[in-house]
Amino acid sequence: MKNLEFFKAENIYLMAPYSNTFQFNYKLKTLIFAETDLSELHSELFLPIPNLESLDLSQSQLKSLDFLAQANLSALRYLKLTSNEINVINETVFQTLPSLTYLDLDKNPFTCECSNADFIQWAKNNKQTQVVNAHQYVCSFPVSKRGSLLLDFDVQSCWDDGSVFYFISTTCLVVLTLLASFTYNFLRWHLIYTFHLFLAFLYDSRKKRKGDPYQFDAFVSYNVHDEDWVYREMLPVLEGEQGWRLCLHHRDFQPGKPIIENITDAIYGSRKTICVISRSYLQSEWCSREIQMASYRLFDEQKDVLILLFLEEIPTNHLSPYHRMRKLVKKRTYLSWPQAAQHPGVFWQNVQRALQTGDAVNTDLLTGPTGR
Structure with a gap:
């Protein structure tokens, strides 16, 4: 058929x-x-x-x-x-x-x-x-x-309750995703820095209300790769000969306490902060946070609380990726250990003078033997 x-x-x-x-x-x-x-x-x-x-x-x-x-x-x-x-x-x-x-x-x-x-x-x-x-x-x-x-x-109620809601939800999700991606890629470190400054502000306010005395003369901020120099060269002179009370993270941080709280307590619980600068120090995330906190205290209190000590010769152009350190070096004189190789006694005398200064900011005090 x-x-x-x-x-x-x-x-x-x-x-x-x-x-x-x-x-x-x-x-x-x-x-x-x-x-x-x-x-x-x-x-x-x-x-x-x-x-x-x-x-x-x-x-x-x-x-x-x-x-x-x-x-x-x-x-x-x-x-x-x-x-x-x-x-x-x-x-x-x-x-x-x-x-x-x-x-x-x-x-x-x-x-x-x-x-x-x-x-x-x-x-x-x-x-x-x-x-x-x-x-x-x-x-x-x-x-x-x-x-x-x-x-x-009434079909209009279906589109109002569903389509519009899904459109708004999807749009918000896309916008939030873009903002989160932008923030993570371009503003991540700014947010971290702002968070640390806020913690420091809270700590400083609490400390002023309590009127707590300083527990240490100086907090030493250094990288673990430079620990041998700190224990072999710095401690015998500053603690042994000159009698300063130093705070070291491997020795004096409180076990079990969050690391950021230990850093904040150490910086605000010491009269000064000594930053032992090396290439390893510049590449360390925790060292970066420590100098951020110390910088905030320097600019907020307008006190001479920061001592920069360079273990290596680092040209200024090599500091470009580390804008915070570069800014500090431009505004403040510092001590250079390589330049003091022939005069270590003068170097430690300058460190002692820096530790002895009061609250007034004096950027000329940290001049090394070569006038840097």
Whole structure:
């Protein structure tokens, strides 16, 4: 029957026909299945009949129209689906039926919820397809909407509650992600520095209220790679010969206490801060935080509390990546250990003089033997 154009089966099939039923009937134009269980219907049944123009699947226990999306029925003009069990209709299904001009969905148990909002809007606004008696379609679900008309459902509330909310949420998420990425890449260290300054401010305010005396004469800020020089050269002179009370992080920090609190307590609990500068020191994150805190105290209190001691000859241009240290070196004189190799006694005398000075800032006091 290669020339078959009309096929009608009413109350004959007990289940959906096999997918190859119409494999030789490519000229078929009208197909009617009525009073048949098509709940398991697949799109493959329609692939051999692309010229189909009229399809009637009434009283066929259909629950969904998704099979039409892959059926390739581009020539279909008439579609009757009355008295089935269709609750929700995906409006995109009809986009695969470009020639459809007549649609009958009467006597289906429609759901009056946002899941049908797109179909309701399509049924109202499309000008090509006539949805027969659409204004009489009655809602069956939910119970609160039972008996009301499908086209009377307020679809605007669905878009206001959903689409706008998702749009605003997505926009906010994108903006926050961009801000977080920008902050992490460009402002991370500024925020860390601001946080440390805030901690220092709180500590300073608390200390002024309590009137606490200084526990140490100087806090020594140094890198672990320079620890041997500190214990071998500095401690014997400053603690052993000159009698200063020094605070060293490996020796005097309180165990179990957060490191940043130990640093803050050490700097504000000492009259001075001695920074032992080397290339390892400049590359150390914790040493950077220590000199940040000491710098804040210097500029905030306007006191001569910072002593810079260079263990290595570091040209000024090499300090460019370390803008805070470069700024301090430009504004304050400092002591250079390499230049004092021939006169270590004079070097330690200058350190002693720096430790003996009072609160007034005196940037000329730290001049080394070569006048630097």
